[in-house]
Amino acid sequence: MRRESLQAWLLLLPALVLLVAFTHWPAATTIIDSFYTTPKGSRPPRFVGIENYADLMSDPVFWTALTNNAIYAVWTIPVSVILALVMALAVNTAMPGRALVRMAYFTPTMLPMIAVANIWLFFYTPDYGLFDHILSWFGGGRHNWLGDRATALPAMIAVAVWKEAGFFMIFYLAALQAMPPDLKECAALEGSSRWNFFRRVTIPLLMPTTLFVLVNAVINAFRLVDHVVVMTRGGPDNATTLLLYYIYEAGFRFWDQALAATLTVVLLGLLGLLAWLQFGVLGKRVHYR
Amino acid sequence: MEGQETSRVMPAEQTRTATTGAAVRLTNVARRWGSVAALDGVSLTVAAGTFCVLLGPSGCGKTTCLRIVAGLETASGGTVEIGGRDVTNLPPAERGVAMVFQSYALFPHLNVAENIVFGLRARSVAPAERKRRLDRAVEILGIGHLLARRPAQLSGGQQQRVALGRAIVAEAPVCLMDEPLSNLDAQLRADMRREILALQRRLGITMLYVTHDQTEAMGMADQVVLLRDGHIEQDAPPADVYATPATAFAASFIGTPPMNLIKLPDSGTIAGALLGPPGVGLLAGIRPESLRLGGQGISAVVSHAEYLGADTVVACRLADGQSLLARLPGRAGLPDGAAVTFDFDRADLHLFDAASGRRLPTNA
Numbered sequence: 001m002r003r004e005s006l007q008a009w010l011l012l013l014p015a016l017v018l019l020v021a022f023t024h025w026p027a028a029t030t031i032i033d034s035f036y037t038t039p040k041g042s043r044p045p046r047f048v049g050i051e052n053y054a055d056l057m058s059d060p061v062f063w064t065a066l067t068n069n070a071i072y073a074v075w076t077i078p079v080s081v082i083l084a085l086v087m088a089l090a091v092n093t094a095m096p097g098r099a100l101v102r103m104a105y106f107t108p109t110m111l112p113m114i115a116v117a118n119i120w121l122f123f124y125t126p127d128y129g130l131f132d133h134i135l136s137w138f139g140g141g142r143h144n145w146l147g148d149r150a151t152a153l154p155a156m157i158a159v160a161v162w163k164e165a166g167f168f169m170i171f172y173l174a175a176l177q178a179m180p181p182d183l184k185e186c187a188a189l190e191g192s193s194r195w196n197f198f199r200r201v202t203i204p205l206l207m208p209t210t211l212f213v214l215v216n217a218v219i220n221a222f223r224l225v226d227h228v229v230v231m232t233r234g235g236p237d238n239a240t241t242l243l244l245y246y247i248y249e250a251g252f253r254f255w256d257q258a259l260a261a262t263l264t265v266v267l268l269g270l271l272g273l274l275a276w277l278q279f280g281v282l283g284k285r286v287h288y289r
Numbered sequence: 290m291e292g293q294e295t296s297r298v299m300p301a302e303q304t305r306t307a308t309t310g311a312a313v314r315l316t317n318v319a320r321r322w323g324s325v326a327a328l329d330g331v332s333l334t335v336a337a338g339t340f341c342v343l344l345g346p347s348g349c350g351k352t353t354c355l356r357i358v359a360g361l362e363t364a365s366g367g368t369v370e371i372g373g374r375d376v377t378n379l380p381p382a383e384r385g386v387a388m389v390f391q392s393y394a395l396f397p398h399l400n401v402a403e404n405i406v407f408g409l410r411a412r413s414v415a416p417a418e419r420k421r422r423l424d425r426a427v428e429i430l431g432i433g434h435l436l437a438r439r440p441a442q443l444s445g446g447q448q449q450r451v452a453l454g455r456a457i458v459a460e461a462p463v464c465l466m467d468e469p470l471s472n473l474d475a476q477l478r479a480d481m482r483r484e485i486l487a488l489q490r491r492l493g494i495t496m497l498y499v500t501h502d503q504t505e506a507m508g509m510a511d512q513v514v515l516l517r518d519g520h521i522e523q524d525a526p527p528a529d530v531y532a533t534p535a536t537a538f539a540a541s542f543i544g545t546p547p548m549n550l551i552k553l554p555d556s557g558t559i560a561g562a563l564l565g566p567p568g569v570g571l572l573a574g575i576r577p578e579s580l581r582l583g584g585q586g587i588s589a590v591v592s593h594a595e596y597l598g599a600d601t602v603v604a605c606r607l608a609d610g611q612s613l614l615a616r617l618p619g620r621a622g623l624p625d626g627a628a629v630t631f632d633f634d635r636a637d638l639h640l641f642d643a644a645s646g647r648r649l650p651t652n653a
Contacts, residue, residue: 182394185361190408190459191382200407204398 027268033261045258052262062263064238065246068153072242073221076160081213083161084168085206091169092176102173109167117230120159121146124231146232149239156240159227164220168213175209176202207286211278218274222267243267310338310495311372311385311462313358318367320353320519327353329519330367335512337372337462340489340496342506342527345516346542351499354516355465358497360384371463387456388465391472393448395440402436405454426457429488446477453488464489466498470505482508503543507531515539535648537641540574546602546614548574552643559607562587565640571649574639577602577616584632589613591627596620605629 034052036045056062091102108116123130124145132143145155179202187197225244228234234241234249241249243263251260313335320328328350335341343351356362358369360381368377376384395404405426409419427433430450440448449469456464469485470478486509489496500506506513507527515522515530515538522542523535534540540548551573557565564573564587580587589605592612601621605613615631623629640649 180392180394182390182392183396185359185381186388186390186394186455187407187411188361189359189381189386189388190411190455192408192411196411201396201398 030261030264033257034265036258038255038257038259048258052258053266056259056262056266059259061238061241061246065241065243068238068240069222069242071153072157072160072224073218075154075157076164076221077214077217079157080161080164081168081210081217083165084213085172087165087169088172088176092173105166105169107166108163109170111163113163113226114230116159116163117227120155120162120227121231124155146240147236149236152232152236152239156227156231159231160221160224164217168217171209171213172206175206179205207282211282211286214282215275215278218278219271222271309462309493312337312370313341313463313495313497314370315354315358316368316370318354318357318369319365320350320357320362321365326519328357328364331516331519331521332367333514333521333524335495335497337495338493339511340486340498340509341512341514342510343497343499343514343516344503344506344542345501345522347501348518349516350519351501351516352467355467355497355499358384358463359386359388359465384463385461386463386465387459387461389452389456389467389469391468393440393452393472395448395451397440400437400439401432401443401451401454404440404451405458408455408459422458422460423454426454429457429491430454445473446481449473449481453485457488457492461494463495463497466496468499468501470500470502485509504545507543515542533648534574534639537572537574537643537646537648540639540641544576544578546577546616548576548639549613550574550641551607551611551613554609559587559609559611564638565651570643572641572643574641575633575637577614579633579637580613580615580617580631581633582617582621582629582631584630586630586632587613588628588630591623591625591629593625594621594623603629 033045035047035049037043037048039045087105091098091105095101111119126132126142126144126147129145131145132140135141135143143151145151183201184197187201192200222242223244224242225248228240228242228245229248232240234245244267247260247263247267250256250263313333315331315333318328318331318333319326331350331354333354343354345351353362357364358371360376360379364377368375370376371384371386396407399407402423406414406419406423409422414422427436430453432447432450432454435443435447435451440451443451449472452469466485470481473481482505485498498505498509510527512524513527513530514524517538523530523539525535530539530543534543534548537550541550551559551564553559553565553568553571553573555567555569557563557567557571559573562585564575565571587607589607591603592606593604595602595604600619601617601623603615603617603621603623605615607613613631635651638651640651641647642649
């Protein structure tokens, strides 16, 4: 018996070490750090209770980042999910060059984030970038897409949708292909229009996929940092500062450990709340086979 | 719950409803994929109210034939008429057919009641009429206690009933069934066979029923259409297919066990019995149940006897190595290796041309 439990622990050890060292321990220390001041040279950290949180509430950059992130999420999530579904429906039909189109839709997902950001940096370049170039044919003027407060965040949203939709499409495509063709034939015999079938059969049967995709989309919307680092560094005037980028800046550029830890705890709490809401509200309406 | 699946006897005489059958006629229907022909000039008439079974081994084109009638597949040539109307180019919904799929094709997220009225809702049938039809189907099938359940919560037999319910409420004059019993166990299959037949008789609809199981065909059909390699081998009532098979294939497909087909030497005499006229390339056919022990007939050696309760199937070997099956009543008690002689009536002898498979007249 003892031998067996020793073996069991040995087998668990690699995963346990990695999880504790890189997930549980940092998470626990982050929560603890959020109640202390930032240690500086000769000054050790001092317990301050919820003072860090109170400071955060009066930090205008935090509110800007939160608002930006909310706008970013509200646009990227529905647009990328609906686009993914439309693309999956399109490539699920019999058409010539289907494999090529599927690959084309999926390509953005395979590219590294930094490469994607660089490609779009070129698209958005004023004067000779792709968008300005095309607009110039129709008499459009010069746009500083990423340098203008009004267009910087929408520009980031467009990149995210472009990158995410192809990824989510794969899940929808897999779900569509798992649907027995009999159902469609049966509905056709029963006089159901294609729209009626889509609304009353396809959508409900895709709900488990939709829930999975939504949870992923929400998490992705709040953990984006790569594009911001490469394309805008949060500018202009914090117009594209998202929560994770603000955490990165606070932690690794301002070396403000207390602020970074507090922000992290808030972000984790927010994600937890959103996941709980999604499973609670949508989970009841999802039909699992 | 399982107990309720055993044979339900239909309430004796119920009010007949407006549904009556419509004739189905296929003329020269073909279906080709490239150079491969799944169906090759199939012509077939099913009278209104007939139970017609499309029978054949897998790959013979029976399902393709059914799907062309349903409109789920388009014919490469020929015409399909239902109730005298040319439906060859009509979409499935406008043909006046209902269909029960092999997989049942129930919508997993809808409960039984919603599944049954799915088509009626799609066709915008008024709620009162929807309820009337649902109630009637539920009463016929005895599934009132299942209405709120999802398909995953039903047994195979119950799912089958729901699929039938969906076909009933459509009140279509023609019902198509694609191997509807293949997913059920043997006992339930026998019960559902009776039930489906009773349902067809009661509703008076035309039934096109696809199966590879000849016992289903023999037990249910008014008309058996035996298909092979995309063409019709024989189209006749089951008793005729059994008594006078049109081809050697038909002879070997019908019956348990099927007919013995014995290659005859040019003399026509084999194993001490004159089975056919002298000639080249003839096959003699005799059903295992037509053979009796004793007399002056075919001599053979028993290789194995299989006792089945009511009768025994005896596998024998003729002197030239061909095998012969005999179905003898009761426990025959023949040890392996025993020498036996089988007697038979000349009327039970069939003759086929070995090359074409065609039936030849037996003027013994």
